[in-house]
Amino acid sequence: MKNYLHQKYDLSDPKIVSAFDEMPLWSSYFGAVLLDTVIYKNKARILDIGCGAGYPMLELAQRFGADSEVTGIDPWKAATARLKAKAKIMGVNNIRIINGVAENIPTEDNYFDLIVSNNGLNNCSDQMKVLSECYRTMKKDGQLVFTVNLPGSMKEFYSLFRQILTDQKLNDSAAKMELHIKEKRKTLQENLRQVRKNRFTVKRIIEQSFYMKYLNGTAFLNHYFIKIAFLDSWVKIVPQNKRGMIFKLLEEKLNQYSQSKGELRITIPFVCIDCRKSG
Ligand SMILES: C[S@@+](CC[C@H](N)C(=O)[O-])C[C@H]1O[C@@H](n2cnc3c(N)ncnc32)[C@H](O)[C@@H]1O
Structure with a gap:
């Protein structure tokens, strides 16, 4: 796969520049830890819950390579339209988008190797239902990684x-x-209680903090x-x-x-x- 040798990007093309703004700054703080925590595997099937305008979904699709398949689920159509447009400009083809809610994931049982959610799960109206859908659609030994603010x-x-x-x-x-x-903002304890109630084993808890300064x-x-x-x-x-x-x-x-x-x-x-x- 040496396609990259033949691709040319015109940096004066407004379309190329539009996809240069990859993510909301807010999302980047959480997403950096998430991207560091996922286990990178070949041919992974990945789900991003609350994929919004495509972060970290598009990043995962590229980091896991073209043999991976990354699905994003989000009811926010205007945001997923932007995601699609960015994917096209970036030449990212290993993605699919579901415009829907993660309380009902239209996917067969035991499908995903990895499910992520960057500040998405806490925005779903029924987090317990979403977690039970994560468990159902995930393969045995699959990984669930999510970030939430406290x-x-x-x-x-x-x-x-x-x-x-x-x-x-x-x-x-x-x-x-x-x-x-x-x-x-659920407490850490409440988040842990909910994942455990849905039969997940907690492997690591990474607590961090960042600040944003204003005049x-x-x-x-x-x-x-x-x-x-x-x-x-x-x-x-x-x-x-x-x-x-x-x-x-x-x-x-x-x-x-x-x-x-x-x-x-x-x-x-x-x-x-x-x-x-x-x-
Ligand atoms: C804070 S944004 C995070 C977006 C993106 N993951 C990021 O890091 O920039 C939360 C996202 O969750 C989505 N969302 C809300 N309810 C949802 C649900 N029930 N199922 C899936 N996504 C949902 C919202 O539309 C929004 O895109």
Whole structure:
């Protein structure tokens, strides 16, 4: 397979450049640990749950080589359309995409050698059902590797948000915020309980943390990724008629905090869980 000797890429072609932006920066922190944890095997059949716009799916398809088969499952059609477009530009052909939910994987039993999910499993509405589908569709001795962020994520932000909601006597909103954190970020123990309940053996637990720095709260709240991935769920915590006032206060508090610290540092603890189907 020496096709690479004859391929030419025109770096002034906007299409080629468009696929140069391979992944969301956010996903890269988790994905780097995931890519390090998977066991590389010949002719592997791989599933990426919540493949989104193609990371780490397209990376896996290339790292495992053309003899592997990498399936991605995600209900987000606009993202998988982008994945397909990138795959075409990159010349990655060993992929298939399922536009659906991982609670029902339309695949026969004992099929996959490796199932991964980079911050995807925790976004599925029924993680237990997804894990039972992983077990069913995975071959014996197959590997499941997934990353999830942990309850302490963005603790600097949530601590100020909590304080403002409490000061303003918005107790229902404060309770909603705690529920939102609990639903979005399961503890390590809860994740382990769920994989074990689904008969997986846990081989390795890699806990890490990264941080993202911003000038201040204004920069943070106006950041494109924060706006598309988080802001809507934060806004919904607050009653409609109080949103303007609460977010003004929140931005001011975040700005004061940033000024006192010299920056706004937002911490993201996460875990990469490496399991096997041993039964
Ligand atoms: C945080 S994104 C992660 C995307 C990608 N893995 C990455 O690292 O950039 C979570 C993904 O899970 C997908 N998702 C949500 N519910 C799902 C479900 N029930 N089954 C499969 N994917 C789902 C979302 O559409 C989204 O693409």
